[in-house]
Amino acid sequence: MKPHPPFRLSESPLRHPFTVHAVQAPAGTPEWASQLHDLGFVPGERVQLMARGLGGDPLVVRVGWSTYALRLAEADCVQVLPA
Amino acid sequence: MQEAVIHIHPAGALLALVGNPNCGKTALFNSLTGSRQKVANYAGVTVERKEGRLTTTAGRALRLLDLPGTYSLQPRSPDERVTADVLYGRARGEKRPDLVVCVVDATNLRRNLKLVLAVRRLGLPAVVVLNMADLAEARGLSIDTDALAHELGLPVVRTVATRGTGVEDLRRLLDEPSAWKQRSASSAAATAGTPDSEAGDHEAVHQILVRLGLEGHAPELISDHIDRVVLHPLAGPVLLAVLLFAVFQAVFTWSVAPMDAIKAGTEWLGQLAATTLPQQGAWHWLNSLVVDGVIAGAGGVLVFLPQIVILFFFILVLEESGYLPRAAFLLDRLMGGVGLSGRSFIPLLSSFACAVPGIMAARTIGNPRDRLVTILVAPLMTCSARLPVYALLIGAFIPARRVAGGLQLQGLVLFGLYAAGIVGALAVAWLLKRLTTSGQVRTLMMELPAYHVPTVRNIAIGLWQRVRIFLRRVGGVILLLTLALWFLASFPAPPAGFTGAAIEYSLAGRLGHLLAVIFEPIGFNWQISIALVPGMAAREVLVSSLGTVYALGATADDTAAALVPLIAGSWSLATALSLLAWFVFAPQCLSTLAAVRREASFSMAATTAAYLFVLAYLASFATYRIALAFGLG
Numbered sequence: 259m260k261p262h263p264p265f266r267l268s269e270s271p272l273r274h275p276f277t278v279h280a281v282q283a284p285a286g287t288p289e290w291a292s293q294l295h296d297l298g299f300v301p302g303e304r305v306q307l308m309a310r311g312l313g314g315d316p317l318v319v320r321v322g323w324s325t326y327a328l329r330l331a332e333a334d335c336v337q338v339l340p341a
Numbered sequence: 342m343q344e345a346v347i348h349i350h351p352a353g354a355l356l357a358l359v360g361n362p363n364c365g366k367t368a369l370f371n372s373l374t375g376s377r378q379k380v381a382n383y384a385g386v387t388v389e390r391k392e393g394r395l396t397t398t399a400g401r402a403l404r405l406l407d408l409p410g411t412y413s414l415q416p417r418s419p420d421e422r423v424t425a426d427v428l429y430g431r432a433r434g435e436k437r438p439d440l441v442v443c444v445v446d447a448t449n450l451r452r453n454l455k456l457v458l459a460v461r462r463l464g465l466p467a468v469v470v471l472n473m474a475d476l477a478e479a480r481g482l483s484i485d486t487d488a489l490a491h492e493l494g495l496p497v498v499r500t501v502a503t504r505g506t507g508v509e510d511l512r513r514l515l516d517e518p519s520a521w522k523q524r525s526a527s528s529a530a531a532t533a534g535t536p537d538s539e540a541g542d543h544e545a546v547h548q549i550l551v552r553l554g555l556e557g558h559a560p561e562l563i564s565d566h567i568d569r570v571v572l573h574p575l576a577g578p579v580l581l582a583v584l585l586f587a588v589f590q591a592v593f594t595w596s597v598a599p600m601d602a603i604k605a606g607t608e609w610l611g612q613l614a615a616t617t618l619p620q621q622g623a624w625h626w627l628n629s630l631v632v633d634g635v636i637a638g639a640g641g642v643l644v645f646l647p648q649i650v651i652l653f654f655f656i657l658v659l660e661e662s663g664y665l666p667r668a669a670f671l672l673d674r675l676m677g678g679v680g681l682s683g684r685s686f687i688p689l690l691s692s693f694a695c696a697v698p699g700i701m702a703a704r705t706i707g708n709p710r711d712r713l714v715t716i717l718v719a720p721l722m723t724c725s726a727r728l729p730v731y732a733l734l735i736g737a738f739i740p741a742r743r744v745a746g747g748l749q750l751q752g753l754v755l756f757g758l759y760a761a762g763i764v765g766a767l768a769v770a771w772l773l774k775r776l777t778t779s780g781q782v783r784t785l786m787m788e789l790p791a792y793h794v795p796t797v798r799n800i801a802i803g804l805w806q807r808v809r810i811f812l813r814r815v816g817g818v819i820l821l822l823t824l825a826l827w828f829l830a831s832f833p834a835p836p837a838g839f840t841g842a843a844i845e846y847s848l849a850g851r852l853g854h855l856l857a858v859i860f861e862p863i864g865f866n867w868q869i870s871i872a873l874v875p876g877m878a879a880r881e882v883l884v885s886s887l888g889t890v891y892a893l894g895a896t897a898d899d900t901a902a903a904l905v906p907l908i909a910g911s912w913s914l915a916t917a918l919s920l921l922a923w924f925v926f927a928p929q930c931l932s933t934l935a936a937v938r939r940e941a942s943f944s945m946a947a948t949t950a951a952y953l954f955v956l957a958y959l960a961s962f963a964t965y966r967i968a969l970a971f972g973l974g
Contacts, residue, residue, distance in 0.1 A: 287782050289417070296412040297786060298452050300543045308565065312574040316673045316683070316785055322451040325564075325789040327670040327683065332786055 267336040270307050276338035278303045283335050290335055298322040299336050353404045357427055359460055360444035361453050362410030363790050365472040368502035369444055370407040381660035384788045385705035388420040399516040414459050418707040440521060441467040447477035447484055454546045466521045467495050474499045492549045496520050564791045577671050588655045590752040592648050599647035607640035633892035638823030638885035639815050641904055645729035649811055652725055656694060657803040661795035666787055679767045680774025682783040685715040692722035696933040700940050708783045714773050716941050717949055720933050721766035723759045726880035730924050731758055733884050737909040738917040761925045822875040823885040830893050844894045864916040864965035879930055915968035922964040926957035
C-alpha cells in the first residue's frame with residue numbers, strides 16, 4: 259500500500275516532482291533544520307528524488323534549482339506532498 | 342585551528358568576495374588580481390581567506406579578500422566560520438570589509454540571492470556580481486540586470502569570471518561613489534519590501550524571481566542524463582573503479598617515451614660532465630660533485646616528471662568536470678562503514694596530489710571528530726612525491742609485460758600500492774571508529790554541481806603550476822639534500838690502504854651501517870637506511886639519495902645515471918617489496934607533519950608520525966618475511 263501524503267521524501271518515487279511540506283530535524287541534530295533550510299528545503303519548494311545509492315543510502319535530491327547528496331537520515335527530515 | 346596569517350596593508354579600502362560555494366569567487370578573484378589561486382568544480386575548494394590587490398579603471402588600488410563559500414551567515418564548518426567572522430568584523434588581524442562583492446551563480450538565483458539578502462542586512466556597502474551569465478543564457482534563463490539591481494537596491498554587474506568577461510565593468514563600477522554608499526539596515530529594508538529576518542528571505546527571493554519572470558521549473562539538464570549513469574547504484578561504482586584503474590595504467594604506458602628521452606638526456610650530460618671536467622688532484626672532487634651529486638641525484642628524480650604530469654592531468658580533469666562530488670556520493674556508504682562520511686572523500690583525494698592541501702581541505706568537514714580522523718589518515722593516501730619511489734622500484738623489479746586481459750603488470754602493481762594505502766586508511770579509520778565513536782552523527786548534505794567541460798586553458802595552467810612546483814623541488818630541496826648527502830658520503834676520505842669502497846669509510850657510510858641495525862630485520866641494506874633519512878624532508882629524495890650513494894659506491898667508470906640496473910642487480914626482490922611496503926605507510930615528510938600540527942595540534946602530529954612509523958615497520962617486516970618464505974630472498 260502506498261503511504262498517504264504527506265510522506266517522507268526518502269519514500270517518494272524517483273524523478274517525480276513533489277513540494278516540501280515541512281522540515282523536522284530529529285532531537286539529536288536540531289541544526290539540520292536550519293542547514294536544510296539554507297540549502298532550499300523550505301515549505302512550498304519543488305523537490306524531486308533523483309537517484310538512490312546502493313542499498314538506498316545516500317540519496318540524490320533536487321530542490322529548487324540545486325542538486326544535493328543527502329544521507330537517508332537527512333532526507334527523512336523532509337516531508338513532501340504531491341506537486 | 343590557527344588561521345592563516347594575513348598581512349595588514351593599511352592603505353586601500355578592503356573588499357570581500359562573498360557567495361555560495363562553487364559560484365566562481367576564486368575565478369573572479371584571479372581575474373581581478375592576476376592571481377593563480379586554485380579553482381575547480383566542487384564546493385569547498387577555497388578553505389582560507391586569500392588576499393590580493395586590484396586596480397579600478399581610474400587606477401585606484403584596493404585590497405580584495407577571497408573568502409570560503411557559504412550558504413548562510415550561520416557557519417557549519419571551520420572554513421565557513423572564516424567568512425562569517427570577516428563579515429561580522431570578528432576576524433583576528435582584519436578589519437571589517439569596506440565593501441562586499443556578492444558573487445551570485447546566475448544559474449541558481451533561488452539559493453544565491455538568499456545570501457545576498459542576508460549580506461545586505463549587515464548594512465555594509467555591497468555590489469552584486471551575476472556570474473556564469475553565459476551558462477544561464479545557454480539554459481534559456483534571460484536575466485534583466487537592471488531589473489534585478491532595482492529589486493535588490495544594489496548595483497549588479499554581469500560576468501563570466503573564468504573567461505574574464507565583464508570584469509572591466511566591475512572595475513569601473515568600483516570607481517562610482519554610489520557603490521560605496523553606506524546602507525543602513527532600515528533603508529535596505531524599505532527597498533522592495535525586504536524582510537528583516539532570515540525566515541522571510543526565501544519568500545522575498547521567490548517574489549523577486551516572479552517579478553523578473555524567472556520563477557519556473559528548472560529544465561531537464563544534460564547533467565541529469567549523465568548522472569543517470571554515473572550515479573547508478575551498480576554502473577556508478579563500476580565506472581569509478583574503471584576510471585581510477587585507467588589512470589594508473591596511463592601513468593605507466595603513456596610515460597615510456599618521454600621518460601626514455603629524459604633518461605637519455607641526463608646520461609649524456611653525465612658522460613659529458615665526467616669527461617670534460619678535470620679529474621686531476623683535488624679537481625676530482627668537483628667532478629664527483631657534478632656527476633655523482635647533481636646529475637645522478639637530482640637528474641634521477643627529474644626522470645619522473647612525465648608520470649607526475651600524467652597523474653595531475655587526470656586529477657585536474659576530474660576536479661574541473663564536477664565528477665569528484667559524485668565519487669564522494671558513491672563512496673559515502675563505504676566511508677560511513679568506517680566512521681567517516683563522503684565529506685572526507687575530497688580531502689582524502691586531494692592527498693593523492695600532496696597531503697598538505699588534503700589536510701587543509703579537511704576544514705570543510707563540520708564534525709570535529711571526523712575532521713581529526715580525516716587528518717590522521719590523509720598521509721596514507723599515496724602523494725605524488727611517492728610516485729618516483731614506486732616508479733623506480735617497479736621499473737627495476739617488476740617486468741614490463743602484459744598479464745591476463747592485456748593489462749600492464751607494472752600499472753597493476755602501482756594500482757595495488759595505491760589500493761594498499763586506501764585500504765590502510767580505511768582500516769585505521771575503522772579502528773578509530775571502534776575506539777572513539779559513540780552516537781556520532783555526521784552530516785553529508787553535499788552539493789552536486791552541474792558538469793562542466795574542462796577548459797584546455799585551465800588544465801594547461803594547472804599542469805604548468807605542477808611542473809613548476811616539481812622543478813622547483815628538484816632544483817631546491819632535492820638538490821640541496823642530495824648535495825648534503827654527497828658531502829657526507831664523500832668525507833672523510835679513507836686513508837691509503839683502505840680496502841672497501843671509499844663511501845664505507847665516510848660519515849654517511851658509518852651512519853648507514855648504524856641505522857641498518859634497525860632496518861636489517863625488514864631487509865634494508867645500509868645504502869637504503871641512509872637514503873631514508875633525507876627522504877623525510879621530501880619523499881623523492883630517496884631516489885636521488887640512492888642515486889648518489891650508489892654512484893659514489895660504484896667502482897670507477899660506471900655510468901652515473903644507471904641506478905635501475907644497479908639496484909636490480911644488488912637487491913633481492915624481497916628487499917624491494919619490503920621497501921615498497923615501507924613507502925605505503927612510511928611516516929610522512931616534515932611538511933605534512935607541520936600541516937597536521939597547524940590544523941590540529943602538536944600531539945596529533947606526534948601521534949601521526951608514531952603510528953605511521955609502527956605501521957610501516959610492521960608492514961615491511963611482514964612483507965619481507967613472507968617474501969623470504971616464498972624464496973624471493
